[in-house]
Amino acid sequence: MKLLRVGIVGAGQLGRMMALAGYPLGVRCVFLDRSAASPAAQVAPILVGELEDADQLAALAACSDVVTFDWENISGKALEPIEKLTRVRPPRAALEVSQDRLAEKALFSKLRIPVAAHAAVDSKEQLADTVRKIGLPGILKTRRLGYDGKGQFVLRDPRDVDAAWSAIGAAGMIYEKFQEFSREVSIVGVRSSAGQIVSYPLSANHHGGGILHYSIAPYVNSALEHTARNYLNRVLKALAYVGVLTIEFFVVKGRLIANEMAPRVHNSGHWTIEGCVTSQFENHLRAICDLPLGSTRPLGHAAMINFLGTMPDRTRLLGLDGLAFHDYGKEPRPGRKLGHCTILKKRPTERNSALADALKLIEWT
Numbered sequence: 001m002k003l004l005r006v007g008i009v010g011a012g013q014l015g016r017m018m019a020l021a022g023y024p025l026g027v028r029c030v031f032l033d034r035s036a037a038s039p040a041a042q043v044a045p046i047l048v049g050e051l052e053d054a055d056q057l058a059a060l061a062a063c064s065d066v067v068t069f070d071w072e073n074i075s076g077k078a079l080e081p082i083e084k085l086t087r088v089r090p091p092r093a094a095l096e097v098s099q100d101r102l103a104e105k106a107l108f109s110k111l112r113i114p115v116a117a118h119a120a121v122d123s124k125e126q127l128a129d130t131v132r133k134i135g136l137p138g139i140l141k142t143r144r145l146g147y148d149g150k151g152q153f154v155l156r157d158p159r160d161v162d163a164a165w166s167a168i169g170a171a172g173m174i175y176e177k178f179q180e181f182s183r184e185v186s187i188v189g190v191r192s193s194a195g196q197i198v199s200y201p202l203s204a205n206h207h208g209g210g211i212l213h214y215s216i217a218p219y220v221n222s223a224l225e226h227t228a229r230n231y232l233n234r235v236l237k238a239l240a241y242v243g244v245l246t247i248e249f250f251v252v253k254g255r256l257i258a259n260e261m262a263p264r265v266h267n268s269g270h271w272t273i274e275g276c277v278t279s280q281f282e283n284h285l286r287a288i289c290d291l292p293l294g295s296t297r298p299l300g301h302a303a304m305i306n307f308l309g310t311m312p313d314r315t316r317l318l319g320l321d322g323l324a325f326h327d328y329g330k331e332p333r334p335g336r337k338l339g340h341c342t343i344l345k346k347r348p349t350e351r352n353s354a355l356a357d358a359l360k361l362i363e364w365t
């Protein structure tokens with residue numbers, strides 16, 4: 001059987017889980033990243049270099065049947081030349097849209113997917129003006145390069161404008177109305193080059209300080225799931241997308257408001273490794289390698305908990321029945337995603353009590 005070679009820009013934990021999913025399929029991943037100690041480099045070969053270095057990217061393309069990425073902030077310009085050497089999937093246009101919160105919201109709106117009231121902000125005066133127009137509370141965010149709640153400031157009072165601007169103010173910001181959501185959910189889906197689309201059940205996501213703490217899936221709500229799937233399909237088709245894409249939503253008064261999308265596998269989809277017939281990682285590889293997509297059917301009721309800042313006691317966690325443990329091989333640092341665990345149970349009540357037991361053993365630092 002011919003091995004398929006996938007080049008991956010960025011060698012973080014997402015790439016690592018992709019490489020691990022690739023082995024049984026006969027798909028071999030090779031990475032480009034700055035450090036030979038990166039999470040993915042511990043399980044697959046790596047070219048060590050800058051992610052946007054033209055020569056390194058060309059070298060990656062030369063040894064790959066298809067190139068993808070586990071880090072969505074690589075510039076589209078840097079990827080453009082390698083499109084002449086090999087296929088780049090998902091398409092560069094999807095990457096570029098998702099790198100700018102304003103462009104992302106414009107795409108959602110064009111596709112009639114609801115978003116929070118928002119406006120571009122480039123100066124303190126404009127922020128004050130926008131706060132008056134859109135109202136409070138609201139969030140000032142960087143349009144680019146923000147993730148896991150970084151580069152964000154919540155404003156509750158007109159007098160917060162000064163503090164917000166001195167904390168994170170710069171050209172290229174967005175101000176958006178704060179959403180009083182009852183829940184945050186996400187949908188992970190995948191599209192093949194032939195246009196086949198499959199998606200996973202909704203996941204309900206619990207954040208702290210802007211970063212994902214844990215997810216519960218399937219989050220059973222057929223009306224919301226139907227709508228989320230519909231929105232996801234619109235985005236996948238509009239971008240002629242190939243691979244896995246994730247959309248995160250706020251649930252506000254029973255309606256879905258799109259927050260952002262990620263042109264890649266997603267933290268809220270990690271539960272699919274043990275929780276579904278085919279994981280998000282395997283399905284991404286299948287899609288970009290032109291293999292048939294796998295079933296997204298859930299195998300039970302799952303909870304996925306992130307390990308942030310400190311690794312928990314492995315022995316105690318593994319003592320819990322039905323728990324799978326994932327260590328990304330990273331140095332601990334406050335707030336850093338170091339690993340996760342997934343609990344899979346037959347019934348939601350069993351899952352919920354196992355989740356409560358596991359949470360007692362995990363501390364986010």
Ligand code: AMP
Pocket residue numbers: 116139146147148149150176177178179180184207210211248259260
């Ligand atoms: P983001 O980087 O946009 O995913 O934001 C990180 C987290 O901050 C989200 O998952 C929410 O918990 C919170 N957040 C971001 N934007 C808003 C908003 N407009 N209203 C309420 N909460 C928000």
